[in-house]
Each structure stands twice: as C-alpha cells, then as structure tokens.
Amino acid sequence: MPQMNMVQAINDALRLEMRKNDTVVVLGEDVGKVGGVFRVTAGLYDEFGDDRVIDTPLSEGGIIGTAIGMALYGLVPVPEIQFGDFIFPAYDQIVSELAKFRYRSGGEYVSKLVIRTPVGGGIRGGHYHSQSPESQFIHVAGLKVVCPSNPYDAKGLLLASIRDPDPILFFEPKRIYRAAKGEVPEGEYTVPLGKGQIVKPGKHVTVVAWGAMLYEALDAAAQAQQKGIDCEVIDLRTLWPLDIDIIVESVKKTGRVIVVHEAPKSCGFGSEIVALINEKAFLHLEAPPVRVTGFDTPFPYTLEMEYLPLAHRILPAIVQTAQY
Amino acid sequence: MSVTPSTKNAVAATAAHENGKNGAAHVLGPALSPLVTHEPVRVMREDGTVDPARDPKLSDDRLVELYSMMVRTRIIDERLVTLQRQGRIGFHIGSLGEEATIIGSAAAARPQDWIFPCYREFGALLLRGMPLQSYVDNMFGNANDAVRGRQMPDHYTGKPYHFGSVSSPIGTQITQAVGFAWAAKMKKDDLVTLVYFGEGATSSNEFHNGANFAGVFKTPTVFLCRNNGWAISIPASKQSASQTFADKAVAYGIRGVRVDGNDVLAVYLATREAIERGSRGEGSTLLELLTYRLSGHSTSDDPKAYRKDTEVEAWKSKDPNVRFRGWLERRGLWNDEKQTRLEEAAAAELQACVQAAEKAPTPTLESMFDDVYAELPWHLREQRDELVRGPRAKGHGH
Numbered sequence: 001m002p003q004m005n006m007v008q009a010i011n012d013a014l015r016l017e018m019r020k021n022d023t024v025v026v027l028g029e030d031v032g033k034v035g036g037v038f039r040v041t042a043g044l045y046d047e048f049g050d051d052r053v054i055d056t057p058l059s060e061g062g063i064i065g066t067a068i069g070m071a072l073y074g075l076v077p078v079p080e081i082q083f084g085d086f087i088f089p090a091y092d093q094i095v096s097e098l099a100k101f102r103y104r105s106g107g108e109y110v111s112k113l114v115i116r117t118p119v120g121g122g123i124r125g126g127h128y129h130s131q132s133p134e135s136q137f138i139h140v141a142g143l144k145v146v147c148p149s150n151p152y153d154a155k156g157l158l159l160a161s162i163r164d165p166d167p168i169l170f171f172e173p174k175r176i177y178r179a180a181k182g183e184v185p186e187g188e189y190t191v192p193l194g195k196g197q198i199v200k201p202g203k204h205v206t207v208v209a210w211g212a213m214l215y216e217a218l219d220a221a222a223q224a225q226q227k228g229i230d231c232e233v234i235d236l237r238t239l240w241p242l243d244i245d246i247i248v249e250s251v252k253k254t255g256r257v258i259v260v261h262e263a264p265k266s267c268g269f270g271s272e273i274v275a276l277i278n279e280k281a282f283l284h285l286e287a288p289p290v291r292v293t294g295f296d297t298p299f300p301y302t303l304e305m306e307y308l309p310l311a312h313r314i315l316p317a318i319v320q321t322a323q324y
Numbered sequence: 325m326s327v328t329p330s331t332k333n334a335v336a337a338t339a340a341h342e343n344g345k346n347g348a349a350h351v352l353g354p355a356l357s358p359l360v361t362h363e364p365v366r367v368m369r370e371d372g373t374v375d376p377a378r379d380p381k382l383s384d385d386r387l388v389e390l391y392s393m394m395v396r397t398r399i400i401d402e403r404l405v406t407l408q409r410q411g412r413i414g415f416h417i418g419s420l421g422e423e424a425t426i427i428g429s430a431a432a433a434r435p436q437d438w439i440f441p442c443y444r445e446f447g448a449l450l451l452r453g454m455p456l457q458s459y460v461d462n463m464f465g466n467a468n469d470a471v472r473g474r475q476m477p478d479h480y481t482g483k484p485y486h487f488g489s490v491s492s493p494i495g496t497q498i499t500q501a502v503g504f505a506w507a508a509k510m511k512k513d514d515l516v517t518l519v520y521f522g523e524g525a526t527s528s529n530e531f532h533n534g535a536n537f538a539g540v541f542k543t544p545t546v547f548l549c550r551n552n553g554w555a556i557s558i559p560a561s562k563q564s565a566s567q568t569f570a571d572k573a574v575a576y577g578i579r580g581v582r583v584d585g586n587d588v589l590a591v592y593l594a595t596r597e598a599i600e601r602g603s604r605g606e607g608s609t610l611l612e613l614l615t616y617r618l619s620g621h622s623t624s625d626d627p628k629a630y631r632k633d634t635e636v637e638a639w640k641s642k643d644p645n646v647r648f649r650g651w652l653e654r655r656g657l658w659n660d661e662k663q664t665r666l667e668e669a670a671a672a673e674l675q676a677c678v679q680a681a682e683k684a685p686t687p688t689l690e691s692m693f694d695d696v697y698a699e700l701p702w703h704l705r706e707q708r709d710e711l712v713r714g715p716r717a718k719g720h721g722h
Contacts, residue, residue, distance in 0.1 A: 059533050059536065059537075061499065062534070064499075065496065065498075065500055065502075065503060065530055066499050066500070066502050066506060067503060068503060069503020069504035069505070069506065069507065069517075070506065072488075072503075073508060073511075074507070075510075089529065092496060092530075093496060093499070093530075096491060096492075096496060097500070100491070102695045102697075102698070103474060104481075104489055105471060106471040106472045106695065107695045108470065108481045108489065109483060109488075109489050110698075142696050142697065144697070164698075166697050166698055241697075241701035242703070244702065244703075
C-alpha cells in the first residue's frame with residue numbers, strides 16, 4: 001500500500017473523483033497551473049484542463065458565489081479557499097445562501113459544494129494564516145464540517161464529502177499537511193461522515209480532539225500513561241453533525257473528559273461538546289469536564305506555541321482531571 | 325441621479341471612438357464608448373407612436389398578454405398592500421411603477437433561460453407560468469406554500485419555471501446567476517441567466533464579484549439593474565458617483581446599456597438583444613432600466629419621510645402601464661371595456677386565491693426541521709421531538 005502525506009491523499013481523492021464524475025470541478029486562487037499554494041491540486045490542471053480546474057480572480061465571495069450557481073446548475077464544485085482565515089468575504093454566501101438553499105426553497109433547490117480550506121496554527125503564519133474557524137460554521141444550520149487528522153481519513157472523508165448531498169466545509173490542518181504520513185489504499189474508498197474514531201483506548205480519562213491537535217493529545221496521553229493514567233483518545237473526524245455517541249459512551253466509562261482545540265475557548269466547539277456531555281452523561285461524571293484550547297485573543301505570531309493547546313498544556317489537565 | 329444626466333463627456337468619447345470597431349450603427353443606438361450606451365433606449369415615442377427601427381414586432385396577442393400581466397401585477401400589488409394593512413398578511417414588497425422593467429425583460433427570456441430574482445419580480449414568475457394560487461400561498465406562509473412557510477412573504481421559489489429562490493441579502497443572487505450561466509457554458513448548453521437587482525445593489529460586494537467574474541469568464545448573463553431612484557430612503561445619487569449605473573459595466577469589460585425602463589417594448593428589445601449576445605458567446609450585458617418606485621420600499625416603509633410628493637407625481641405621469649395602454653389603443657388592441665373586464669377578472673381571481681390561502685392549514689410542526697439537511701441528523705431529531713412534546717405558542721393553529 002502506498003505511503004502518502006495529507007497533501008498527496010487529498011490530491012488523490014480529487015483526481016479519482018474528477019475522473020469518475022465529470023460534474024466535479026475545482027476552482028480557486030492559484031489552484032490551476034501552480035497547483036495551489038500548498039500544492040494540493042497539483043497536476044489536476046494538466047489532466048482535466050482549465051474548464052474543470054479553474055484559476056479565479058482574487059475574490060473569495062466570487063469563488064463561493066459562482067460555485068453556488070454552478071451547483072444549482074448541477075455541477076459539484078470543490079472550491080478551495082487559500083487559507084481559512086480568508087473565508088470571511090464569502091461568509092454571506094456560505095451562511096445566507098449555501099447553507100439555506102434546500103430549506104428556504106422547500107427542497108426545490110440544492111446547493112452542494114465541498115469547500116476545502118487549510119486551517120490551524122503552528123506554521124509561523126501569524127493571525128491571518130493560523131485560525132481555526134470551525135465554530136463559526138458549526139453554528140450555521142445546514143452546514144456539515146469535517147476535519148481529518150491523517151492521510152487515510154483525509155482521502156476517505158473527502159470522497160464521502162463530495163458524494164454527500166449536503167454542503168460541507170472541509171478543513172485541512174495545514175500543520176500536518178506533510179508531517180502526517182501513512183498508508184493510503186489505491187483507488188476509491190470512503191470514511192463515513194459523522195463518525196469519530198477511538199485512536200487510543202483507555203479507561204481513566206477521555207480526551208476529545210481533531211486535526212493537528214490529535215497528535216498533541218496522543219503525546220500527552222503517552223506521557224500520562226507513564227504516570228499510570230490510561231487515556232482514551234477520540235478523533236472526531238467529522239465535527240458536525242457530531243458523533244455524540246462515541247463521546248458519551250467513552251465518558252460513561254471514564255467519568256472524566258478533556259476537549260482540546262486550537263480555536264479560542266469561549267463559544268469554541270469545546271463549549272458545545274461539554275454542554276452535550278453535561279446533558280447526556282452528567283450522572284457518570286467524576287470530575288468537571290475541561291477545555292484545553294487557544295486563548296480568547298487574536299492568534300499571535302511570536303508566541304504561537306504558547307497559544308496553542310499543545311501536549312505540555314494537555315498533560316497537566318489530564319493529571320488534574322484524573323486526580324479530581 | 326436624474327434620468328438623463330449630462331452626457332457631455334460621453335459625447336466627446338463618442339467622437340473619439342467614431343471610427344473604432346464598435347462605431348458601427350447599432351440597433352440600440354450609437355455606442356458612446358465601445359461598451360456603454362448612455363442615451364436610454366426607447367421604442368415608444370413621446371407622441372405615442374413606435375420607432376419602426378426598434379419595434380420588436382411582437383404579435384398582437386403577445387402585446388395584449390404583456391399588458392394584461394402588467395395590469396394584473398399592479399392589481400395584485402394594490403390588493404396585497406390592503407391585506408397587509410388589514411393584518412391578514414405580514415408583509416409585501418412589490419413593483420408598483422416598475423412593471424415594465426419586470427414584465428418586459430422576463431418576456432424576452434427564452435424557455436431555456438433562467439431568472440435569478442431580487443424580490444420584486446413576482447410578475448415575472450407569474451408570466452413564466454406559476455399559478456397565482458402558489459404565489460398567494462407564499463404570501464400567507466401556509467402548508468401549500470412551496471417554501472413551506474419558512475420565509476417571509478415575497479420570498480418565493482420557482483424551479484419548474486426556471487426561476488430562482490428569493491433571499492433577502494442584497495446582491496447574493498448576482499454571483500450565483502453568473503456561476504449558473506458559466507456552468508451552462510462549460511456544458512455547452514444554450515442558456516442565458518437574467519439576474520434582477522436594484523441600483524442600490526450595485527454597491528454590494530456581490531455586484532462587483534459577479535460582474536468581474538462575468539467579464540473574466542465571459543458568461544452569458546444579463547444584469548438587469550432596475551434603477552428605481554431609491555434604495556429604501558437612499559437616493560440613487562448617493563449610491564454611486566458614476567455618471568450612470570450602466571457605466572459600471574466598462575470596468576468589468578462587459579457591455580452596458582441604458583434603457584427607458586417605463587417603456588416595456590424598449591425593455592423587451594434590450595433584454596432580447598442581451599440574451600442573443602450571450603447566446604452567441606459575446607458575454608454579459610448590464611442593462612440599467614430607468615424607472616421609479618412609486619410605492620414605499622415595502623409595506624414597512626413610509627416614503628413621505630424622505631421624498632417629496634411632487635417627485636412622485638412627476639413619475640406617475642410616466643406610468644408604464646398607461647403609456648403601453650395608449651399605444652395598444654392606437655393599434656386598436658385595447659379599450660375601456662377590455663380594461664374593465666381585465667381588472668374585474670384579476671381582482672376576482674386574486675380574491676378566490678386569498679380565500680383558499682386563508683383556509684389552507686398551517687405547516688406542520690415537524691416541517692420546521694425538514695430540509696435543513698438531506699437527512700435529519702440526531703440533534704435535529706432530538707430538537708424536533710422536544711418541540712412536538714412541548715408547550716405550544718399561541719396564534720398559529722397547533
């Protein structure tokens with residue numbers, strides 16, 4: 001089985017689906033000849049031509065607005081927003097239009113896109129190349145949000161996303177674009193949306209993470225193991241709709257839970273996860289659920305490793321929760 | 325912005341372009357720049373006759389059909405305002421005084437073309453074949469409403485009639501219309517999109533995005549800018565410092581044409597030509613349709629707070645329906661008796677639809693949760709069950 005990194009796995013998924021389905025088109029800034037600033041779309045322009053791999057003007061609103069129009073016509077556009085930080089000019093189209101088409105037209109119209117965009121920090125990108133805006137989309141009725149943590153899932157989740165009938169934000173953790181490597185089957189397969197995965201089973205503390213922070217959670221869990229604390233680490237994979245069952249089942253077993261994410265703490269996705277745990281597993285809790293997250297500041301440049309919820313911050317949270 | 329602003333600079337530009345490649349005589353009038361026609365296209369002259377060089381030569385039946393729809397639209401508008409004042413519907417936003425811009429342009433669309441509406445274009449939807457009952461059901465948000473009571477009145481949808489889904493944000497439909505036309509072009513399908521918006525929307529991000537993409541990718545899109553003078557209380561002169569709204573086309577490399585928007589035949593002619601251009605692969609056209617919003621912005625607006633009655637009265641004398649009727653009468657196609665019959669029939673039809681809509685049931689509670697996603701996810705199933713189990717709000721029949 002070939003070894004791939006995240007970039008290669010996503011590229012492979014796009015290539016396979018474009019070969020199979022001629023309604024799939026890719027559009028965005030620099031996605032064509034140069035293959036994207038992270039080279040995720042490399043080679044697609046040569047294989048599929050400029051009608052299906054489209055270099056657009058520098059306008060996120062224009063990219064998403066026209067992609068919605070293409071989708072209404074019956075194409076399946078997979079637009080790329082160069083950085084998640086730059087998605088906001090398209091926010092009106094995503095929130096007011098893309099997410100609402102089926103609902104507001106009583107099911108007459110469906111606007112189906114998969115918006116790919118790199119997210120997350122730890123790459124010396126400063127505020128405007130590092131943010132994790134997932135809650136700003138999870139909060140919008142009608143959208144699904146996906147964030148893979150490894151090449152196998154990235155390919156399988158992207159193929160599932162393109163074939164799913166709903167509009168999807170596909171967040172790619174750019175810090176692990178090339179660092180996360182693994183075996184990826186040739187050919188098509190899908191990873192189901194809405195299903196998390198237990199990456200490391202354990203019985204003392206549940207740690208919920210996704211994307212690049214999964215590796216920090218695993219690192220902290222390995223260190224906790226040395227101290228005799230056995231963590232169960234869950235990779236959500238799809239953020240919304242949330243796999244609540246996998247979390248609740250784990251918390252019923254451990255009674256203790258930590259949620260890790262890069263985005264700011266207040267009203268971050270961790271807040272919703274903790275609220276749901278309180279609603280569904282309160283009597284099983286042995287300790288207050290804990291969030292280890294970015295701070296409620298803009299994403300900093302020089303101090304980014306202090307801002308991020310890395311293993312050195314997750315470990316003490318695990319220990320304190322275990323000892324509560 | 326006045327309807328006929330100084331064209332001094334533009335005239336100078338004409339001379340400069342006299343021998344240019346676009347200098348050839350054009351049915352819509354001489355191009356003042358390679359891309360923009362400033363002098364509003366007119367077909368019906370002041371004296372009530374029609375310019376033979378520009379007569380779109382519609383059949384008598386078609387002329388009467390268009391006029392009848394303009395009158396029906398007006399009657400529906402007036403009656404819906406009354407219903408809103410009586411508290412029987414929540415809201416109406418109509419096209420009083422702008423009938424020619426809507427009916428003339430929609431009439432020029434071919435069956436395969438698609439309309440992306442703003443929110444004043446119910447006349448276009450009826451012209452494309454939607455039954456009046458469906459429109460009235462939308463006004464009442466009942467269970468028969470195509471959007472199932474999920475949107476406020478005048479936020480209809482009409483896919484069977486190649487007519488888009490109305491939303492309230494300004495300009496969002498413009499980029500979508502461009503993307504739709506672009507996709508059709510990629511698939512080599514012969515269709516053009518027509519997108520409606522007001523002059524206020526030319527200030528939106530999406531006008532810029534849409535016009536820019538339309539220019540770069542040469543999409544077959546007709547931009548129908550209804551310059552009705554006002555964006556709620558903001559006059560057109562405060563919306564843009566451009567000499568005209570049609571001028572905006574130049575920066576995007578698309579064609580811009582000003583049209584007398586109270587002349588239904590001029591609107592028809594200009595739209596038809598823009599569609600033909602698009603269909604021939606010559607790209608998009610921006611039509612600035614000069615008209616006037618005789619009513620408030622919507623039933624929620626009081627225009628007396630910001631504009632003078634004299635201005636309104638001046639435009640009432642240019643009523644597009646009266647103007648068209650005059651020409652039909654000259655041709656022997658219309659008379660008082662026909663007018664009375666039409667008005668009575670339209671009012672009666674509407675009355676019957678309103679009665680049926682008021683009797684129709686309210687959408688089910690469960691329907692609130694349908695169509696958010698293709699399938700109901702667990703969290704919406706929980707919330708739906710919570711609603712159905714829980715206490716009821718007063719006032720809508722559950």
